[in-house]
Amino acid sequence: MGDWRRSHDCGALTASDVGSEVCLMGWAQFRRDHGGLIFIDLRDRGGLTQVVFCPEGSQAELERAHVLRTEYVLAVKGRVRARPEGMANPSMPTGEIEVEVKEFKLLNTAATPPFPIEDRIDASEMLRLKYRYLDLRRPKLAANFILRNKAVQSIRRYLDQLGFLEVETPVLTKSTPEGARDFLVPSRVNNGSFYALPQSPQLFKQLLMMAGFDRYYQVVKCFRDEDLRADRQPEFTQVDIEMSFVDEEQVMGMAETMVKTMFREAAGVMLPEVFPRMPFAEAIRDYGLDKPDIRFGLKLVDVTSIVKNSGFQVFAKAELVKGIRVPGGAALSRKEIDDFTEFVKIYGAKGLAWIKIKEDEWQSPFAKFLSDEEKKGLTEAFGLEVGDIVFFQAGASDMVNNALGYLRLQLGERFELIPEGSFAPVWITDFPLLEYDPEAKRWAARHHPFTSPQPGQLGTLESAPGDALARAYDLVLNGSEIGGGSIRIHDRETQRAMFAVLGIDAKEAEDKFGFLLRALEYGAPPHGGIAFGLDRLIMILAGAKSIRDVIAFPKTQKALCLMTEAPGEVSTNQLRELGIKLRTRDKDKEQS
């Protein structure tokens, strides 16, 4: 570059800069070579500016510029000029001007990229991930990271103003028995022992409260070795927060304002002044899921009592029978209904019952089994009108709620009931403290084992564990869980009772959580907190379909990084130092 210095970025120049001498540096996006005149759209993170190589600028540079190709890296010096009459490009922010090149430097050449660097991309994601650094040059993708930066800055500013202390917690820590599968790191100094990467800094942030830090936060990587999804990566970022001397209201209030502030500052999006709240039981009742998308209706209706003596055995025998009324749904084709039937089978449904409400009859494979009284009951329960379709699911409660809950989302999409660009946050409260694990035949913490029961629930905890409610709360946005937290247990006795219900005996508790139990004896303050999934939050804010679009270097569904080809094998020397012997490698030797 010599002594050349960039004077502007490629999105900065406007008509008011006409006449000024500038220096731009960036990548050649498009080249339009007219022989005696060459246009190049120069691109950097800031945008795109048309630079013109022409005789008026410099005949010598024009002749030199014919070798330029896409993605070559250039520095140009020249004069900003207004484009000639009628030549402005209204679709470009810098479309009124162009830079007449007087001198340029070729900073680097570039091989032809494997896919074009432009927003209307059609390259496969496999290829894009292999060349992630090229994909990230695309303005649309880069915009997600600019947004992400704004969001994080906003959150930090907000929490800092409230006196929160950002503290780092260990990445090499201890494996904990509950929760997701841990990523393990072998210890060289202590062969046979392993660190675990944190699934979240949960215990550390509680210990920071016991340390008297009062208000803590951290933007922190967390690791869970579970299968991936469109919205799940093995390493992801949490905005982790903990506060002392607070109750639910204070944590939720603080978090709500944080999210509102961030949406406004980062994206200009105004969220509702007050987020609605919904008890867990109501969410399941009306939406079938604990993360309801409340941007549209189609609530589930429980009709178990109406059909409990029905001649239709599928209904009569079921633990729970629920339905969804879709106004105008009678127009659905048989094929579409079959597709929905296949869809609910994913969630363990055996089939999907339906009734089309026609002018003169109920069209349905099972309407003939329904008595007039049952029909009347259903008509009232759903508020049925001609042209509706009702879908039913009958069977075990969990299956019915889950299948219909997800069917509702499908129907919302099919009937275009979800308003574009809308954001609907909702707090889910009053979660059950525990849930039964039928495989392990024991109760497990729904949130985590340090979540405090609601007042007066300690008795319930022993008599009817499933009914005990937790001081826990989730924040759901557009049907996606973006944050969750709780008021924690801060006395040793409650913590012991909790471990007892979970089947963790004193010895195991001491082994796994001794450090926490000990800390609880030294004056632990009442405390609670919340953690947000930052990637998911940004994904929703950016309107991205995948969490990969807001993570700079994401992994594929098989948890591979196509760019670095991680994970990879390591040398036997490295393994020996760690005291590790591979079973598969031995097996290969035996076979060969």
Place this chain on the structure above:
RNA sequence: GGGGCUGUAGUUAAGUUGGUUAUAACGCCGGCCUGUCACGUCGGAGGGCGCGGGUUCAAGUCCCGUCGGCCCCGCCA
């Protein structure tokens, strides 16, 4: 662990019931071009169909296995 979709020039795709030399567009290379903006125009090169087996006179096309990619169930306190 399971279900669905998918892999063909650099890229995105088409490719009949197996049948000459595997199509197209974009990109790339070369020529021409002073107002383009996904510039235009003329010409050219480029793959043997993810990989390995098999069936067949003959395989992108059928079969088996295997490796990837995407979505989902399980899993994710």
